[in-house]
Amino acid sequence: MAWELRQAGIDCVVMNAPFMHRSSDVAGGLFNPLMFRKLRLSRMVGDLWPVMQSTYAAIEQSYNIKLLHDKLSVKLLSDSELSEWEQGQKKITAPYIHAIEKGMVVKGLKKTPALGYISSSGHLDIAGWLKVSQRDLAEKGRFFEQALLYEDLVISRDRIVVGKLLEARKIIFCEGAAAINNPWFQGDWLTPNKGELLEIRAHDLEEKHILRDDVFILPLGNQRFKVGATYSHDAINTQPTKEARNELIRKLERMISVSYEIVAHYAGVRPAIKDRMPVIGAYADRNNTFIFNGLGSRGVVWAPYCAKVLVKSLLFNNEPIPEILNIRRFSRWPY
Numbered sequence: 001m002a003w004e005l006r007q008a009g010i011d012c013v014v015m016n017a018p019f020m021h022r023s024s025d026v027a028g029g030l031f032n033p034l035m036f037r038k039l040r041l042s043r044m045v046g047d048l049w050p051v052m053q054s055t056y057a058a059i060e061q062s063y064n065i066k067l068l069h070d071k072l073s074v075k076l077l078s079d080s081e082l083s084e085w086e087q088g089q090k091k092i093t094a095p096y097i098h099a100i101e102k103g104m105v106v107k108g109l110k111k112t113p114a115l116g117y118i119s120s121s122g123h124l125d126i127a128g129w130l131k132v133s134q135r136d137l138a139e140k141g142r143f144f145e146q147a148l149l150y151e152d153l154v155i156s157r158d159r160i161v162v163g164k165l166l167e168a169r170k171i172i173f174c175e176g177a178a179a180i181n182n183p184w185f186q187g188d189w190l191t192p193n194k195g196e197l198l199e200i201r202a203h204d205l206e207e208k209h210i211l212r213d214d215v216f217i218l219p220l221g222n223q224r225f226k227v228g229a230t231y232s233h234d235a236i237n238t239q240p241t242k243e244a245r246n247e248l249i250r251k252l253e254r255m256i257s258v259s260y261e262i263v264a265h266y267a268g269v270r271p272a273i274k275d276r277m278p279v280i281g282a283y284a285d286r287n288n289t290f291i292f293n294g295l296g297s298r299g300v301v302w303a304p305y306c307a308k309v310l311v312k313s314l315l316f317n318n319e320p321i322p323e324i325l326n327i328r329r330f331s332r333w334p335y
């Protein structure tokens, strides 16, 4: 959001609570254009992918770093999935099915009837991006590593005051799952979703591709991999659990045939929304109080797109935000 604001020439200050949970620190950072349960395109691929590619390319160029890593994903296909994927090669999913290979074995994976190679997939180095972005903002005096306390915040029609710290013309709440406590954007739209991941070391496992079946296996280099993720609406907290660990182990061992060791176990909370679409837009009729949230399990692809839509709305005098993204779809506020 901050990148997009600055690209548009809008000065902004970021307040970030250092010890609060950040889903972005846990995320696998994957992007994948296909959904597997029933083979279909991920929502709005045609709109989201070009914006994702061009935004991260611009960021990479600006900071001279590599963040977005295109990598083929390999889905292990059962017999029934194989025929579905062969059909998929003749449908709108076709551009994303790079190849289907029968009877091939990938190093370290159990043998399956076929493998489906997915293009336009990969992963973003989220940690790398946040580090660079924060450092840059801090050098410009635009990053405050402290919590925004709601009681310090005074929002009037023409200005925003944060205690003695700062004054601004507008505020955008980008709080992830913590938005559940936001006194302005109240409602039952946020349905936080807990997710857990393992980091493993495996010496004899393929590192060239992202491997996918019931879980993803993302190569990190040096024979390390992230394995994830779980989804749960119970006990929303950031504590890793034995149940999730066992679930991940069970699913991992259905995929791989080699030995491994677990080196880390992470848990996080996704800012998920009832209808699985992001929420952006203004609070009631205020054109100075905004939200940017609901990136769910797809922050990598949604963030650049939503940030662009919101900035456009700020710049061009409340240019309408599409209803499917607009927080208004959940609000009972007066307009």
Ligand SMILES: Cc1cc2nc3c(=O)[nH]c(=O)nc-3n(C[C@H](O)[C@H](O)[C@H](O)COP(=O)(O)OP(=O)(O)OC[C@H]3O[C@@H](n4cnc5c(N)ncnc54)[C@H](O)[C@@H]3O)c2cc1C
Residues within 6 Å of the ligand: 015, 016, 017, 018, 019, 020, 021, 022, 023, 024, 025, 026, 027, 028, 029, 030, 031, 146, 147, 148, 149, 174, 175, 176, 177, 178, 179, 194, 195, 196, 197, 228, 229, 230, 267, 268, 269, 270, 271, 292, 293, 294, 295, 296, 297, 298, 299, 300, 301
């Ligand atoms: C296990 C797991 C795996 C995932 N894998 C993927 C994946 O592979 N691909 C993908 O695209 N997405 C993935 N996600 C989802 C992704 O993490 C989220 O979509 C994205 O990170 C959400 O970003 P966010 O900035 O909205 O929220 P967060 O990353 O949670 O950040 C919220 C920020 O707001 C700050 N904050 C909150 N309240 C305040 C306050 N009052 N004052 C100051 N600061 C405040 C917090 O400190 C935090 O820094 C995964 C999530 C999980 C849990």
